[in-house]
Amino acid sequence: MGRPGYRQGPQPPRQQRGGCGAGLIIAIIAIVGYIGSSQKNSVTGETQRVNLSPQQEVALGLQAAPEMAAQYGGTVQSGPDAERVKEVGYILVHNTMAKDAPYEFDFHLLADTKTVNAFALPGGQIFITRALYSQLQSEGQLAGVLAHEVGHVIERHGAEHMAKQQLTQGLTTAVATASDNPNSAVLAQAIGSMLNMKYGREDELESDEWGVQLAAEAGYDPRAMIGVMQILEKATGGSRQPEFMSTHPNPGNRIEHIKTNIEQHFPNGVPPGLRP
Ligand SMILES: [Zn+2]
Numbered sequence: 001m002g003r004p005g006y007r008q009g010p011q012p013p014r015q016q017r018g019g020c021g022a023g024l025i026i027a028i029i030a031i032v033g034y035i036g037s038s039q040k041n042s043v044t045g046e047t048q049r050v051n052l053s054p055q056q057e058v059a060l061g062l063q064a065a066p067e068m069a070a071q072y073g074g075t076v077q078s079g080p081d082a083e084r085v086k087e088v089g090y091i092l093v094h095n096t097m098a099k100d101a102p103y104e105f106d107f108h109l110l111a112d113t114k115t116v117n118a119f120a121l122p123g124g125q126i127f128i129t130r131a132l133y134s135q136l137q138s139e140g141q142l143a144g145v146l147a148h149e150v151g152h153v154i155e156r157h158g159a160e161h162m163a164k165q166q167l168t169q170g171l172t173t174a175v176a177t178a179s180d181n182p183n184s185a186v187l188a189q190a191i192g193s194m195l196n197m198k199y200g201r202e203d204e205l206e207s208d209e210w211g212v213q214l215a216a217e218a219g220y221d222p223r224a225m226i227g228v229m230q231i232l233e234k235a236t237g238g239s240r241q242p243e244f245m246s247t248h249p250n251p252g253n254r255i256e257h258i259k260t261n262i263e264q265h266f267p268n269g270v271p272p273g274l275r276p
Contacts, residue, residue, distance in 0.1 A: 043101050043154050050159040052122070054102040057159050061123030062104075064191040068121060071195065072129055073111035082109040085128060088142050092150060096217040101154050107146060109133060116235050120149040121194055122158035135231050140224030140276045143215045148225070151210025157203045158194060165193065205257050212261040221274035222262050229255045 040047050042054075052060065069075045076082040089107030093099055103124035110129045118128040126149045128142075136142050152158065199207075212222040262270065 041156060043097065048156055048160055049163050050156055051163050052159045058104050058123035061121035061125045064121055064194050065125045067191055068195055069108065069110060072115060076109040076111050081133060085109045088139060089126065089146050092143060092147050092214055092218045096214045098150050098154060098214060103153055118145050118149055120152040124153050137227065138224055138276050140220040141228050143218060143220040144211050144225035144228050147214035148207045148211035150214055151207035154210060155206055157199050158197060161197055208254055208258050209261045212258060212265055216265060216274065219275055221270060221276050223270060224276060225258050226255055
């Protein structure tokens, strides 16, 4: 029985089922299809305990991005601020060694005006809330925040975190035993874990160092990062602890580390002409 007006005849090409089709399936097949333990990081040369390939990180990050954005009021799709975030991100990636990383970087402004935060998903999806963005005083500060997040991606902190939690192993088992409806609950768990991920102190210091290096390489004054930390410290004085602080610990000590990074990077002082 066709619907009224539905012309019988050759079937049209089969539509993809459901809204969460290809990307999800690809992500899961990718995860199931690969079980490894240590890999050499193609950018840093460091050997790491991860069990996702860079391509899997990209797939999973893209899968999680809409849900992540939804928790912060969604992405700001247009307008000068959203464009500026993308533009500064573009400058950071295309003028530094980040361009050689096997990731698909993209930079998003989130509509949330209350939560002071910035974060990165594995594979290169990077976010900053309007609450943090609106407190920044210069493009160099924005570059510092985004470069720090690029650091998390390059260092594969998310993938390391997931390997540590044996989350990918759980995913593999669950997917294998629920072949009929392999995705939603399990992937939701993986995404949930990504959304609530808290990096360790070492990860933060490592990313701060990337923040200094990439921002400077892209033509921004790395000292702007110190201003960012001061903004975050000040925000802590308010009634509500900014979320950036719980996911990015100890800004006080981080300022000292950032200063040391800058001295190491520029033993003769920061050159003139870098954008503040
Ligand atoms: Zn961080």
